[in-house]
Amino acid sequence: MQLKNKKFIDLFAGIGGFHQALDKFGAECVFASEWDKYAAATYQENYGIEPFGDITLINEKDIPQHDILCAGFPCQAFSVSGKQKGFEDTRGTLFFDIARIINHHKPQLILLENVKNLVRHDKGNTFNVIKSTLDELGYDVYHKVLNASHFGLPQNRERVYIVGFRKDSNYS
Numbered sequence: 001m002q003l004k005n006k007k008f009i010d011l012f013a014g015i016g017g018f019h020q021a022l023d024k025f026g027a028e029c030v031f032a033s034e035w036d037k038y039a040a041a042t043y044q045e046n047y048g049i050e051p052f053g054d055i056t057l058i059n060e061k062d063i064p065q066h067d068i069l070c071a072g073f074p075c076q077a078f079s080v081s082g083k084q085k086g087f088e089d090t091r092g093t094l095f096f097d098i099a100r101i102i103n104h105h106k107p108q109l110i111l112l113e114n115v116k117n118l119v120r121h122d123k124g125n126t127f128n129v130i131k132s133t134l135d136e137l138g139y140d141v142y143h144k145v146l147n148a149s150h151f152g153l154p155q156n157r158e159r160v161y162i163v164g165f166r167k168d169s170n171y172s
Helices: 017-024 037-047 090-105 121-136
Strands: 007-011 028-033 068-071 109-115 139-147 158-166
Touching (some): 007 090, 068 090, 090 121, 121 139, 121 158
Parallel strands (some): 007 028, 068 109
Antiparallel strands (some): 109 158, 139 158
């Protein structure tokens, strides 16, 4: 699959997992956001892009137009290792900043990643809110829990991947 001439943004970018993948397929990163100073420094060193900081302080109008939105949004509020406060935890509400940006830019494709427990959190209600929000924004949404060890990585790490295709795009 070629993504030449496609532009993407990398929210909650960390050190650039999504960037690494999309770059290999020819897409161009036009914006990144990461609040952790060490991860942001690594991202800049690896990709030559200085990530903007706290996504809650970034106006969606200041983000360049893009075809693909990537976000590995914070998982602590949904993880079985945490207190599982979900949307009652400030970190859990950061999904709605993604929705705010999607609503403004309407990218063709959305790629999201989080802990597998997101699907089961609050008896599935949290995940239903996420899916219905993306549906209301005009996206067909698919998800699957994948384990990194099944793809040749030396770790047993299960994550849910959410893919959204804009309903009026060529991807739907």
